[in-house]
Amino acid sequence: MLARVAPERQLVYQLQRTSLISPIVAKGAKLRITVVGGKGLPKMDRFGKADPYVVLNVDGQKAKTRILKKTLDPVWEETFDFYIRSFDSQILVECFDWDFADSHDFMGCVEVEMGSLLEGDVDE
Numbered sequence: 001m002l003a004r005v006a007p008e009r010q011l012v013y014q015l016q017r018t019s020l021i022s023p024i025v026a027k028g029a030k031l032r033i034t035v036v037g038g039k040g041l042p043k044m045d046r047f048g049k050a051d052p053y054v055v056l057n058v059d060g061q062k063a064k065t066r067i068l069k070k071t072l073d074p075v076w077e078e079t080f081d082f083y084i085r086s087f088d089s090q091i092l093v094e095c096f097d098w099d100f101a102d103s104h105d106f107m108g109c110v111e112v113e114m115g116s117l118l119e120g121d122v123d124e
């Protein structure tokens, strides 16, 4: 699945589901998210481009990609697994610019309803 936010803050990512995990934890499900990359992110640094990384917020859990230095077209290709208790929540994907000295700057975000991912091919 690919999604975009406003053109100047495009964040292209891929969401992928895997099968529900064993019956022992039947109340939970495993959600696998692959952060693919971004295109044409805004320039954030006075000297240079940006050093983007992505933070995924899923059902109270957080995961962070590595920081890619000096690029506006990052390719992370990093995969994360989350254990979710409900399909009723949102996936918040945030992108930040890493800075050596200052606090990191917000670059953009996108929100996905977890329920919208459920059509079709969930393995049970």
Ligand SMILES: [Ca+2]
Residues within 6 Å of the ligand: 044, 045, 050, 051, 097, 098, 099, 100
């Ligand atoms: Ca930076």
